[in-house]
Amino acid sequence: AARPELAWDPRWPRFRASEYVATGLLAATAFATLAIPPSEGRWTAVNGFDGAARDVLRIRSDRQREMARDASDLLLTLMTNQLAADALLVAWWGHGRGSVAWEIALIDIEALALNAAVNGLVAGLTSRERPYRAVCVGPEQEQDRDCRGSKRYRSFFSGHSSTAFTAAGLMCSHHAHLPLYGGGAPDALACVASLGAAAAVATLRVVSDQHFATDALTGAAVGTLTGLGLPWLLHYRGGAPASTRADAASISFVPAPLGGYLMGRF
Template identity: 40%
Template sequence: MAQGLDTLSGFYRHFALRLASCAAVALVASRAFAVDPGSALPMDEPPTHEEDNATKPQAEAATPEREDPFNPAPTPLARPDQPARKRPREVNALPIVSTDAPPPLIWKYPTFSTGDWAVTITGAALTLGAAIVKPRPQHSLTGPIGFDEDVRSTLRADRLADRYKFRDASDIGLSLAVSWPFVGDALTAAWWYRGSRETAAEMALINLQTLSIVGAIQGVTNVVVSRERPFGKGCGQGELPSDAIDCEGSFHYRSFFSGHSAFSFTGAALICVHHLENELLGGPWDGIACATGYAVAGTTATFRVVADVHYASDVLLGATIGTLVGFGVPLLHYRHIGGGDRVRAQSARFEPTVNLVPSPGGIGLAGTF
């Protein structure tokens, strides 16, 4: 028993010595690693950027970068001295928008009415009907009259192939003369250039009405008069066989009066009226457009004589009818100030008014004129 107590007491002494030595080691370690509490950073707060930047050059200086012998660093190129930049010179900038742009076009004439539509539809129906109906078998006018034969012998192309070429050229002239009042004047000049959709629409309707009227007059006259074309005498003789299309169809008896001439001069007259009344382009350009239209119309009419499909009397009467209708119908629309939407709005805004107003001496009249 006494031996057991000695063993237990020896164990406790050994344990106490171990505990005392551990405490001594902990005390020494705490004093060795102790720092100033005011300068210590919290455990969860990272160092600031200033401290990081301050310590970074020192770390780089302490550990110099080793050069790779296989990939040496490139030698920096010497840059020449750059001249000092000059301050940009101040300029007075001009506006991008052209100051020469024309003012917007305003339609100040009567608008297309129900009666105008009725006339246009009637004229178009007569034009279409005359193109379908064949000319009368009885010919009211046959052969040349007056100077027709002299002009024909002077202007007619000698070869048949050349005559067909002039016929095709006259078709091109007709297309230009008829389409220009729509595409060149209404769509391009009035709408795109002058910015007036209303004016463009009214001009196009006037063009349509005028062409329908001249088409009705020319078509009905063709059917009633039934004049043989100049080349008709040569059908079955020489160059033209008797079974040729020009000799067998109704085209053979539609000489009086020339539709190409009538429609071309109508288009030229429309160009002149629209440009002069609305001043679409301004300056001398309106007059140049009018003269160009008549040059195309005159060339087209002359080519019909050269192609031997019309006598001179046919194209002269066509030019006369086309000019009269081409000027007369539009001028009926341009005859007085009347009816655009903007004009009505402006006129309503500036209508003269008279009102009774009190005055120091009684009652007075006040108005706007």
């Protein structure tokens, strides 16, 4: 079969001037939230679910918790870099579609900026203390780096989890509507793999004792809604899927009142 052509459906709105402005404002907001001062006693209570999940999932070894934390950082970096690779290497260089690559990249930046702004505001204003708070004792200059500064009071919700699921949602959105990997099973598998990687990031944040389970679950929900919902709402709504052949593997996003559903045929 001939390789499907990568093209921007004329029914899909291109990135608007208002979106450039909104993305800039969201990015500025995300950076500004870093200045929100922590409130040490605002949220220290631990509910039964989070307490039980922490007892079961938390790695006991200090060294292994650090390794799990670093692994979540690395995996998240790989996921965000894959978004750039899809736009620059696959769409632009591989398919020779610079205009499509530009739209993909702008949508990615917009969604990630929205996620960062929402996470920064919620984390800064709720000031939930991290699960590892028990080890934060003694003079601050002698404490572990995770205990110092405002980082200790930015547990809810998990920024790693929300960013990872935003990236996964973006991967699924783009690959559901554009045959970046040739259409069919390869594009469907890209979506499935990215969701699995996002789940791994969220889990690593809990086992490394950086977040409570509800922090990671909330981040996953926010990120999924952002990564799937924003591209569909502003761009992909009403257009054609990547493949319309009856025997082809495909994925599609169906909006719902509380989020949406990914539907696939393999």
